[in-house]
Amino acid sequence: MSFALTAGVTGLQAHQKMLDLAGNNLANVNTTGFKSSKITFSELLSQTIQKASQPTTGIGGTNPQQLGSGVGVANINRDMSQGNIVNTGQPLDMAIDGEGYFVLNDGEKNVFTRIGSFGVDADSMLVDPSTGFRVQRLGSEGEIEGFQDPSVSDIRIPYNTALPARATSNITVSGNLSSDGTTARAALLNSDQAYTVGGNVAQTTTLIKDLGEFSGSFGAAQTGTITITGTTRDGTAITAANTIAVDATTDLQDVIDKLNTLLDSGATTGSTASLTSDGKIKVVDNTTGYSKTDINMAYTSSASGTDELTMPSYFEIITAGGNEVKTVNISVVDSQGGKHTLNAAFVRTDTTGTWDMVLTSLTGDVHAITERRIEGLQFNNAGAYIGIAGASETPTFGIQFAHDPGSTQTLTVNTGTINSYDGLTQFSGASTAVVNKQDGYEAGRLSSLTVNKDGTLVGAFSNGIKKNIASIQIALFQNPAGLESVGKGYYIASANSGEPIATTALNGGAGELTGSSLEKSNVDVASEFVNMIEAQNGYQANARTIRVATDILRELTSLIR
Numbered sequence: 287m288s289f290a291l292t293a294g295v296t297g298l299q300a301h302q303k304m305l306d307l308a309g310n311n312l313a314n315v316n317t318t319g320f321k322s323s324k325i326t327f328s329e330l331l332s333q334t335i336q337k338a339s340q341p342t343t344g345i346g347g348t349n350p351q352q353l354g355s356g357v358g359v360a361n362i363n364r365d366m367s368q369g370n371i372v373n374t375g376q377p378l379d380m381a382i383d384g385e386g387y388f389v390l391n392d393g394e395k396n397v398f399t400r401i402g403s404f405g406v407d408a409d410s411m412l413v414d415p416s417t418g419f420r421v422q423r424l425g426s427e428g429e430i431e432g433f434q435d436p437s438v439s440d441i442r443i444p445y446n447t448a449l450p451a452r453a454t455s456n457i458t459v460s461g462n463l464s465s466d467g468t469t470a471r472a473a474l475l476n477s478d479q480a481y482t483v484g485g486n487v488a489q490t491t492t493l494i495k496d497l498g499e500f501s502g503s504f505g506a507a508q509t510g511t512i513t514i515t516g517t518t519r520d521g522t523a524i525t526a527a528n529t530i531a532v533d534a535t536t537d538l539q540d541v542i543d544k545l546n547t548l549l550d551s552g553a554t555t556g557s558t559a560s561l562t563s564d565g566k567i568k569v570v571d572n573t574t575g576y577s578k579t580d581i582n583m584a585y586t587s588s589a590s591g592t593d594e595l596t597m598p599s600y601f602e603i604i605t606a607g608g609n610e611v612k613t614v615n616i617s618v619v620d621s622q623g624g625k626h627t628l629n630a631a632f633v634r635t636d637t638t639g640t641w642d643m644v645l646t647s648l649t650g651d652v653h654a655i656t657e658r659r660i661e662g663l664q665f666n667n668a669g670a671y672i673g674i675a676g677a678s679e680t681p682t683f684g685i686q687f688a689h690d691p692g693s694t695q696t697l698t699v700n701t702g703t704i705n706s707y708d709g710l711t712q713f714s715g716a717s718t719a720v721v722n723k724q725d726g727y728e729a730g731r732l733s734s735l736t737v738n739k740d741g742t743l744v745g746a747f748s749n750g751i752k753k754n755i756a757s758i759q760i761a762l763f764q765n766p767a768g769l770e771s772v773g774k775g776y777y778i779a780s781a782n783s784g785e786p787i788a789t790t791a792l793n794g795g796a797g798e799l800t801g802s803s804l805e806k807s808n809v810d811v812a813s814e815f816v817n818m819i820e821a822q823n824g825y826q827a828n829a830r831t832i833r834v835a836t837d838i839l840r841e842l843t844s845l846i847r
Contacts, residue, residue: 289333289353290835296356297828300327303359305821311809312818319401319775320807321364322814328360366766369808371800377735378404378412381805384797386760387777389788390419391440397776398761398769398786400805412441412743412756417774424759424790427742433755441743441756445732449747451623454726457616458700458709461719463632463641464610465669465712472570473519473557473577473607477598478652480565481538487565490539494532494595502593504534510593511586512541514548519557519571519607521578524548532585532595545569545581569601576635576642577607580658600655603646608633612717613646619726620687620695624651628685632663632719639665639712640675643699645683653691657684663701665712671702727751737801741791760796761786 304325314320332352341347371381380402382388387398390413397419405415412421420440428434433444481488482498494500504510512530517523530536530544542559549569550556557571557579571577580603585595606613608631616628629647634640643660660683662675674681683697702709710719730749737743741758763769764784769777779786791799 289355290831293354293356294828294832294835296330296358297831298825300357300359301821301824301828303362305818305825307362308814308817308821311814312811315807315809315811315814317775317807318403319369319399319805320809321366321400322807322809323362323364325362326360327357329354330356330358364767364769364771365808366769367808369806371803371805373803375802376403377737377802378406379802379804380404380737380758381800381803382760382791382797383800385766386762386789386791386796387766387786389422389759389761389786390414390417390776391422392417392419395778396422396761396786397772397778398763399775399777401775403804406443406445410443410445412443419776422759423756424788425757427754427757431753433745433753439759441758443732443735443743443755444745447732449730449732449749449751449753451619451621451729452725452727453621453695454618454697454724455695456698456700456723456725457618457721458723459614459643459719459721460702460709461711461722462715462717463612463634463665463710463712463719464715464717465639465665466714467610467634467717469611470574470609471605471607471611472572472574473579473603474571474605475569475579475581475601475603476562477567477581477583477601478647479567479596479598482565487563488538488561490537490542490561492538493534494536494538494541495534497538497595499596500593501595502587502590504532504588504593505590508588508590508593509533510588510595512544512595512597513584513586514545514581515584516581516601517578518549519555519577519579524581542567549579567598567601571607575607576609576633578659579607599653600648600658603631603644606631606633606644606646608642609636610634610717612719614719614721616697616721617724618685618695618697619724619728620689621693622689623728624687624689625728626652626687628683630721632717635662639667641665641712643681645685648685651688653686653688655683655685656694657682657696660699663710665710666705669711669713670705670707671710671712673704737799739792739798739800741799757790758799760789760791760793762789762794762796763787 307323307325311322332354334352336351338350339348388402390397404412404421407413422439423441429436434442483492483496510532514528515524545559551558554573557569559569562568581601583597585597587593612632614630616630618626627649630645633642641663645655645658660681664672664675666672681699684694686694728749730747732745733748734746743755744752745755746752768780768783770780772778789796
């Protein structure tokens with residue numbers, strides 16, 4: 287009779303645990319990332335009343351006679367299968383679609399969770415807002431830009447850090463340059479400096495010392511020097527007899543006369559200089575066609591060193607000289623994030639299938655143009671780009687801006703793959719070449735975040751640039767069911783789970799990350815109600831066992847009396 291009572295008690299205890307488990311599962315039916323548990327029972331050790339016997343020649347064998355002592359909980363297994371993923375619309379909510387766990391650090395150790403409801407704290411760290419535990423990253427994403435500290439794996443969201451400006455260093459051109467265009471043009475250049483006198487436009491008879499752009503004074507034996515350099519229409523460098531002594535009697539006409547002498551203004555192949563109605567020096571070729579006319583002017587003060595004359599920083603090419611001309615605009619960014627528009631032109635030379643690209647004018651605080659012309663862009667008879675004639679170096683322009691006049695910003699021009707059609711081409715018809723890409727950008731601040739399927743946090747900045755901020759670390763386990771729950775949806779590794787394997791989404795068997803989403807509980811409500819009914823039935827049956835055993839004992843006691 288004692289066996290019946292003992293068995294009944296163990297049955298009550300076991301089914302009570304089954305009911306407790308079902309209740310806990312149902313209580314967490316709406317808990318984000320919750321994993322339900324299942325219970326299994328096993329028979330307790332049986333008492334052997336009679337052991338088994340072997341068969342003999344005259345009699346068969348007998349089975350053992352054993353009497354069970356009840357039931358016990360064999361195991362409580364956590365169901366680590368994935369719950370449904372639902373969209374939340376919150377950019378820092380994340381769900382793992384597949385295997386893996388988010389890794390968080392509590393300041394001392396890592397914990398693991400499927401709950402991806404994250405936020406940013408006052409220190410700009412990505413955390414679980416309910417505990418403050420910091421989300422961990424893997425790899426070097428965001429370190430070069432200064433978003434992440436290479437010495438720690440916590441994730442910093444750089445809302446309070448500006449993305450520094452990046453000066454343009456590469457531009458890409460593509461499109462067609464007409465092989466049969468016949469719109470020949472004569473080069474026309476204007477200085478970017480207008481000269482004045484007394485607040486009015488200067489004339490050719492205006493003395494240099496009277497210009498509003500001149501400061502200081504000349505003594506009887508003191509002179510400054512204007513040096514003129516550049517190239518003539520045919521590309522000859524201006525180097526000889528190219529200076530003007532400036533004293534109290536020198537006027538603008540003297541400067542114009544010197545330019546005309548250097549430019550061979552009397553020849554058909556030369557150019558003519560003059561002063562425009564707005565006080566600028568103008569140079570125009572005498573005939574149309576391919577031209578390399580370019581002028582640079584500099585002033586050196588007299589021996590006393592007290593006089594200064596503002597000179598043109600460069601000559602704008604109002605019209606580029608060529609047998610066919612295609613103008614393009616180039617947007618560039620300087621080292622401080624300032625935006626500038628460069629005007630350039632492709633000009634066809636006198637040689638079939640050969641073009642130059644020349645900077646014509648610029649907007650903004652330009653100090654000087656150090657490299658203005660890319661010469662000898664060549665094409666074969668099939669219209670494919672075949673490189674630069676007689677040169678192996680990369681085609682570049684050089685510009686100095688006024689905010690940093692001692693530094694040249696080099697612009698490398700990508701004209702396409704040699705013997706290919708992925709950049710510039712030369713076919714018949716209209717010229718369509720454009721500058722379609724440049725790699726500079728102004729400074730900006732982080733405005734929004736998204737997460738890619740591979741777990742990369744991508745920041746969109748106010749300047750339109752997107753940068754990788756960090757890569758979310760994912761942990762894999764050989765036996766996820768062996769993880770030990772420590773509450774709040776967190777787990778730690780146990781002796782039977784295996785050590786965590788650090789990886790990222792979509793690598794090493796890890797699932798993909800879904801942004802603006804969370805994983806729901808995997809509790810099956812219908813199954814849990816069935817489990818509750820089974821627990822109730824089991825509890826009632828075992829209670830009845832105890833009741834019957836008690837009644838029999840009471841009846842036995844009454845007989846003894």
